[in-house]
Amino acid sequence: MSQSFDNNPAFAGEVSLDCPRREIELCFMLPKLVPASHFTIQELTDAYNQTRVDYLVPMPLNAARLAEYIRIYDVDMERSVVAMSGEQILGINMIGSRALRSWITRLGVLPVKRRMGSGEAMTRYLLEMSQQLGHQRAMLEVIKNNLPAHTLFKKLNFSEIRELLILRRAPNGDYQTPQCQIEWLEASTALDLLGTYPDFLPWTNQPESYIHAGDAQGLRCQLPEGDAGWMIFRKQKFYLTHFVLHTEAGDPVKVGQALLSNLHNRYPILDTHIENITADDPHLPVFRDFGYLEAFRRIEMYRDAG
Ligand SMILES: CC(C)(COP(=O)(O)OP(=O)(O)OC[C@H]1O[C@@H](n2cnc3c(N)ncnc32)[C@H](O)[C@@H]1OP(=O)(O)O)[C@@H](O)C(=O)NCCC(=O)NCCS
Structure with a gap:
């Protein structure tokens, strides 16, 4: 693991000039966002599994399965993110990239580190990446009744399209x-x-x-x-x-x-x-x-x- 996104003070865990005074305490707490490519697949797999220990539908992965997932679904590891506090991984979020469209996937934050802004900071960052890539559409799926994630995505202006069955x-x-x-x-x-x-x-x-x-x-x-x-x-x-x-x-x-x-x-x-x-x-x-x-x-x- 090496550098963080130093070009954005908020993403580097510092106070952003845009940070409203009443939210200044929260801004101090924002995680540092680091490209997923700076981690090994095993580190990402461990982090992913830890963020999903209490998930609605258990889906533990091993490193080989995550590597296959990254390859098959065009996950862009340079633009995918890991949220950090010091040396601790708080959460991850990945972005798949194809012609004119991106896909947000594998989002998760450690249970004890939730409701502190990491999920939103990572998702906003990926939306910024999607825009920079010139993509017309960001898409994702959320399991029905996953209220925290569904509320987050609605807050970020995602619209419901349809239900998908497994x-x-x-x-x-x-x-x-x-x-x-x-x-x-x-x-x-x-x-x-x-x-x-x-x-x-x-x-x-x-x-x-x-x-x-x-x-x-x-x-x-x-x-x-x-x-x-x-x-x-x-x-x-x-x-x-x-x-x-x-x-x-x-x-x-x-x-x-x-x-x-x-x-x-x-x-x-x-x-x-x-x-x-x-x-x-x-x-x-x-x-x-x-x-x-x-x-x-x-x-x-x-x-x-x-
Ligand atoms: C979904 C998840 C990533 C959110 O991460 P988080 O860091 O706790 O979220 P944030 O603190 O950034 O919250 C941002 C927004 O999400 C929504 N949200 C988060 N947790 C919520 C909860 N428990 N209930 C309702 N809304 C919630 C709110 O809109 C919140 O904004 P607000 O603070 O202004 O109300 C986290 O709950 C998680 O890891 N869940 C398990 C894995 C998972 O469901 N992944 C998504 C798969 S699609």
């Missing part, structure tokens, strides 16, 4: 498949189709995430009465993850049944963990029919450049 399903693969023409797709073809997806996708399911992960596949179906669609997914050693389904023509329920029955019959022993399916996804009834359970839901929020 679904789990135990392995099973003995489904009757509807009569349909099925085509298994290589990553490049599946990604071409994903490029035609008509809506803005959550960060985790954007094309860049699949490209970096390197384990994408797809599936396309055509039913006799004209219903047609495709899906993209990631196949890992024990799991199927990160689904996007799209119905190009006809009934999404029929298309979903054709896609999921073929997928699960082909991979009957794999668990399924899917993230960030929109709460209004027309294929949701099919997920329920195939035994998917909602683990929790997130609220997606955007802050667009004015």
Whole structure:
């Protein structure tokens, strides 16, 4: 670990000239913000886990998983931050950067150091980075009912966009498949189709995430009465993850049944963990029919450049 952001006195733990007199005591307490790139992945992993010990949904990480996360989701370590008081890490916050948009992720402050301004100082700093990069949109997700984080993001002018579901399903693969023409797709073809997806996708399911992960596949179906669609997914050693389904023509329920029955019959022993399916996804009834359970839901929020 080395230097702090010396160009901003408030970020360096000193009193800013802009600091109102009545808040001067608070300004003295503001943390020093240091680029995440000044720390090892192990240090960041330890800090992240400590900030999340009391988290609504436990998600402990190890260093290898954090490194993979940074790579797949384009996390910019030079612009991501660690809040410090002396030599102690108080919290972290990371920023992913892609064309015209950024993503705020992994925010956490040590439980005993909360409500002292660190979460807000780090998030404001990342918004400043996003603006400097010329990004039009900052996006994030917050778990539903996480009141402290949700209140913070609303205070910083993020707007709620939609709810995203995290679904789990135990392995099973003995489904009757509807009569349909099925085509298994290589990553490049599946990604071409994903490029035609008509809506803005959550960060985790954007094309860049699949490209970096390197384990994408797809599936396309055509039913006799004209219903047609495709899906993209990631196949890992024990799991199927990160689904996007799209119905190009006809009934999404029929298309979903054709896609999921073929997928699960082909991979009957794999668990399924899917993230960030929109709460209004027309294929949701099919997920329920195939035994998917909602683990929790997130609220997606955007802050667009004015
Ligand atoms: C969310 C979190 C990072 C906030 O960090 P923090 O340093 O305590 O927040 P700050 O002191 O900077 O507070 C800034 C604003 O956040 C909101 N806020 C923070 N804690 C809050 C709480 N317990 N209840 C309601 N609002 C809260 C307030 O709007 C506050 O502004 P105010 O002081 O003017 O009221 C912290 O609670 C945390 O680490 N939680 C666990 C991990 C987590 O939820 N991460 C977010 C994942 S999306």
